Amino acid sequence: MRNRAFYALGLLVMLIAGGFIWRLHVLQIQQYDYYATREKNNYTRYVTEEPIRGRILDTKGRVLAYDQTAYNVAVVPALSKNATATKENLFKLGAKAEDVEAAFENSKLYPFQPMVVIQDISESNRLKVLEVENDDPAIKLVLGSKRVYPYGQLGAFITGYVGMASKEDLQRDENLRPSSIVGKMAAEKVFDSYLRGQPGITEVLVDVSGRVVKETLVSTPVKGYDVYLTIDMDLQKVAWDAVANEVGGVIAANPRDGSIYALVSKPSFDPNVFVKGIDSATWKEYEKNSSLVNRMTMSQIPAGSTFKVVTGLAGLYYHAITPDFTINDPGYLQLGSARVWNYRHRSWGKVDFEKGLAVSNNVYFGTVGLRTGIDRIYEVAKTMGLTDYPWIEYDAVSKGIIPNQQWKKEVVGEPWYPGDTVNTSIGQGYVAVSPMLMAQVYQQIINDGELYKFRLLKEVRDGKTVVFKAEPESRPQSTIYKNWFPVIRNGMEAGVDWGLLTGLKSSMYTAAGKSGTAETERANKYHKWLIAYANRDNPEIMVVSLRLYTTDTEPVKITKTVMEGYFRGKSAVR
Template sequence: MKADEKPFESHRSFTPRIRFFYLLSGVAFATLFFGLAWRQLIQASIYEEKEQQQSMRRLITPGTRGNIYDRKGILLVGNRPRFCVVAYLEELRKEFAERYIQLVREQREKNERVDRDDIKRVARAAVLQKYLDKINALLQKNVQIDPKKLERHFYQHMLLPMTLIEDLTPQEYAILTEQLPVRYPIQVYVDSVRVYPYDSLAAHTLGYVVSSSETADSVPGENLTTFSIKGKSGKMGLEARFDSHLQGLSGYEVCLVDPSGYKYEQLLKKHPEQGKDFYCSLDADLQEVAEMALGDNRGAAVALDVRTGEVLVLASKPDFDLNDFTPYLPQATYDAITERGAWVNRATQGLYPPGSPFKVIASIAMLRNGYLDPHDVHNCVGSIMVGNRQFHCNNLWGHGQLDFRHAISLSCNPFFIEHALKCGHEMLADEARRFGLNQVTHIELPETPSSLIPDKQWKKRRDLGSWTGGDTANMVQGQGFTRVTPLQMACFVASLARGETRTQPTLVHDTHKQPKHGGEAIGLRPEHMKALLEGMEMASTEGTAKSVSVQGFRIAAKTGTAQIRVAGVKRFLHIAWFIGFAPIEDPQIAVAVAIEERDDRDLFYGGTTAGPVARAIFKEFARLLQRQMQNGL
């Protein structure tokens, strides 16, 4: 080898190919490095959230609803425990797997096609039925697993207990609590359902609840998959109006689950809390007396505290047993309530012509505006002609000579028609509106917005022709187009008792709140008010309302019988009315009663039909008032 020769060939620089390879490798490495850094540092929270969503679950448990009491603390709506047999599917996962493997082997030994999904369904049903058969033996039942229900629960509500048997009897509950082991996949689950100690008492006012999904706004883990045990929400009456007050605070549990969805570790847990109690204005004793007095009639009775406007009685018939709604309302029961027309709260939604109680409003209008003097005398001959139409008195032979007090007491139609024709219908309508009879009362329940105080403009808009003297004659008697609710008339008579024009009714019992009725003073001269009240008291002692008389209890009263045309009925049907307040010297309770005629065999008159209902309320109120005085309350 020559001295200048080298033992091997060497390169002093990279070839272009090598340079490109290293450049490409460097770019790839940098991309990988920055990609990993981005995922680890920037997107770490996103992947952590996804991991939580895949491995963590949230369970919401509803809180028990608060109770509803009457003004004296009598329980009207409460809660009772409802015991059910439930299965905790996560406790059965090992047995599900073992049974699945066993069934697969049996299929293979028979050389049959293995449908893994179908075998899993069969395995789960078989395991659960095995446990359920043990429960059946203890309770002497024959309950079978519903495979579709099981699969739906398994995939949608895995972490929640699955109900197998609902509403155990106390005897069944006692047997299972004694026989079932503590660590057992089948347990007795205690739920809470509404209970109504007085069945149908104040059904329309109290209302009912339905199942609902629990909201989880205040529960941590809003991004997690959530399972909620069904709660209750108000559907009608006070249960609906004060739902947020009565609702309990939901409890929750956050847990870790394995890839199959089974729970294996609890991370957070908070127990549910009961909702707030609610004290309504009703008096359970008065309410019960009113409903018993109404009996099988269709109608309503309302009683208000004159000073505060608190509702003491709000009764509507026909009604329904609230316990039929627990734990749910069967379709047959719903249909029966619908057929009887019992859904309507006739106290707040029943629209009726007010009948002769409207004469009290008309009297105020005519006295205030100088169209009536308490000493005016009318010779009633049993009827009066208005145009070419004859309007009869309730006494076909006539009352003879009578003044304003006796006209009110005896409800003489010709007396009031004669004076109404002098003052005109606009004055009557304005007075009715001054007492708010054309508006809803804004009580804490649904009301019909269609009460009506008509005038000539209304009649013209309805293309019913021009206003006539006959319309005015009908109006002053509370007939014709006028429509009001029993609650509105109760508010009117409570306002009259205070000498004001408005009463704000409420179902909330609050001894500290000062009533704010609005309105204004009636504006009658003292001698005019005195004459009006004397006439109303005479009605209760010797006139059309004498059936309401309670010994030692002075009552201002007015009765009436209105006529209403009903679709499909050839003749007019009657509405028996009563309004009044007591005691006259210190008004405390105002009452309105309206009862619908059912057929022509009913003898319907305000004094004989609605009066006894009002009397029962006044009599019970007088008894309670006397007891309070004896107790020094």
């Protein structure tokens, strides 16, 4: 009896042991891959370390933007024992609510990634962070960097600025993380892929309770490339000072290859204020003055008389006129009961094409417009790129608007009248273009229809090694009009020789140009344009100057100052 009981007990023990052995076999052998994968997916995380961003330099090697060592405050929400308390601690340290909330939201995808919420914390506040860090392991004082823009407002629309990657940035580029620093504007944005570098990666192993068990360095950060621009900060300063306190700006470029030498827009902004996060007072001031709007690339304003070259070209190309076409100018063009006057109601007597451009005669070009027709004027404007975005290596640009019968019917809901044709012919009415678009038009006039892409990039370097050298890009934009461009240039030269632009003359160069005055919605306030180039035989610089909402004259002084600054700098190099 006792033997039978002993036998039964032994059998039971063997069955239980066998079950354990079988279960161990299943866990260790049959399901090894499953649990290994589950452990890998659930408890291994990757943390990135931002690299040093590449520098931005001008054509002579002067530094426009660079990274400087700084202490930042970061939060790792996964390490927080009490999210509410952690947030409160961050607020006390000076973090903004929107930055903290964004950090906690982003941590759902990247739980162990330190999210920077305060950049470049002061030395006096570092001790406070260290004290908080002892009580709250989610808050970290981390060594990082901050972006510095030594030229401030002077270079703002050239460099732009950087910031944390937004939701849109993250959706656009899968390689980005919420902690990534990316370009937000101008060169920082356009050349971000060169400047950004490669982040370092650390593998973090976390146990079931959320504690970090092991950290393994996968790769170290790789510094971004240095980007050299075509900008010359000497000429940029000359243009900046010439514009003075006006609302407006300057574009100075090489018409033969599209290199931009200077790009000024006022009012401007200080890109350094975006590094730590712009305060509300500064933001309101910038909004009030539209300081973040590049008026030379984004404005949509009437071109005024600078548009007359398009009207004249259409008249010549479609044989509505010849260069010898002459009118007797009484000072106004009669349209039914209305009159379109010349500037200051002046009568110029007999006017042919050259004189019409030289003295910017409204009656002449209004007549040319009526003879040519709006559809043909529109076609020439479209061919020259005025109904599209400018061809430029820049991020913030606006499209041009050139009206015709269809446009007015669709947008305004009214029929087209002869007065609309006259207004369009002299760059008024519904014409709305940016200075950069008009720069394209005049570049084509200089180059007999060939258009060079306007560009900021000169070359990209890794230390002293050139890894990419930018080359001019061009296309035959409007070469079908090449037979008539010399006629346009003759009129622009006459404008400087004896017309309205004699003030542009200089012993340092021979220039040609066209001015423009456009009416605005403000009484007795005008947009004043001047587009010019030098030298005549071998153009190497073109300047677009703009003064917005002014009662003064065309920006001849601004343009002359910039041109002389260019040739003076060129002589100094020799």
